Amino acid sequence: MAGVLAAACLAGCAGKPVVRASAPAAVQADLVLHNALPAAIRESGVLQIATDASYAPASSFAADGHTIVGFEPDLGTALGEVLGVRVRFVNHAFSSLSAMVADGKTDLVMSAMTDTVQREEKVDFVDYFTAGSSIVVQRGNPTGLSDLASLCGHVVALEAGTVQVDLVQRVLKNCPPDKPITVHLFKTNTDTLVQLRTGRADAVLNDYPPAAALVTDARTGAFYQLASTAQYEPGPYGIAASKSQPQLRDAVAQALRTLVADGRYAQILAKWGVGAGAVKYVSLNGGAAS
Structure with a gap:
């Protein structure tokens, strides 16, 4: 893992x-x-x-x-x-x-x-x-993600050096051995969102304000939504x-x-x-x- x-x-x-x-x-x-x-x-x-x-x-x-x-x-x-x-x-x-x-x-x-x-x-x-941190998914939430535990078995794109990397590492420790979280790290948040929009990742973790802005902005809201309203580890x-x-x-x-x-x-x-x-x-x- x-x-x-x-x-x-x-x-x-x-x-x-x-x-x-x-x-x-x-x-x-x-x-x-x-x-x-x-x-x-x-x-x-x-x-x-x-x-x-x-x-x-x-x-x-x-x-x-x-x-x-x-x-x-x-x-x-x-x-x-x-x-x-x-x-x-x-x-x-x-x-x-x-x-x-x-x-x-x-x-x-x-x-x-x-x-x-x-x-x-x-x-x-x-x-x-x-x-706090929020889970961003594709509009329609095709993989049915709902909380941190549901990330097990999925691909997550994260910006390198962020607190979300440490958060997902802690979640990974509790995943079943046959359902690890596959994490890909990128230099910018923009890069992570490209991965999500194109289906190469199932989720991105952002701080809540950027996540909320992303899903409500007319330019990006058609592509993304929040998996839930939860904010993790504020x-x-x-x-x-x-x-x-x-x-x-x-x-x-x-x-x-x-x-x-x-x-x-x-x-x-x-x-x-x-x-x-x-x-x-x-x-x-x-x-x-x-």
Whole structure:
């Protein structure tokens, strides 16, 4: 069964990163927070945030194929306004993001990344959202999947490096020996959905907000539906920062608290229809509590 789970197909996401740069700050910045930023960010005036732009409505490409849009880019832009810097979102494979921020190759990561105890060993998190996992199937649910246990004996496509990979590994341990889950891993969520749409996979596991958006969007709803309304193992999304940059982490946390307090945070989530995932309090490294 371990051999079956290890089967991987890493495709896509090649070429130069695609950048989303925010407009100049539209509101007065908090000078104290601006001065608390690392010198390199203050001097450049740019805060670089890495994301995997294949996960609408969190972060995805607009119709032009270049601009990154979603509640994360909007929230990042608002954080930049508070901090007095421009924000640049850059697209990268999800599986590379933790290492990028830990190694200083990007300032932050904001990519529907669940804050977990394991990830906290490498990076720090500012938690900004909450979501669980959902099972996405073909419209009509031809294989009759209904819950995690029903995945036994089926092919599941997953994005590499996500919490859904660990979730399916735990489910696999309880499958009958003659009905293992066959897992194929891909670089982007878009790649997994192609597998499902073309019948090469029976299910894809996504966080609930992207899954709900997928099955209700007029462009994709004809192809996909949820196996059930269940959300499995809900946890916090975290903005990842290097453990060597506590001043950046703390400045971002305080800027997010400002957005929560003045209502801009709620407005951004409401715009994208994800207000149910709002956090009441901005915490650091909350994975242990989830």
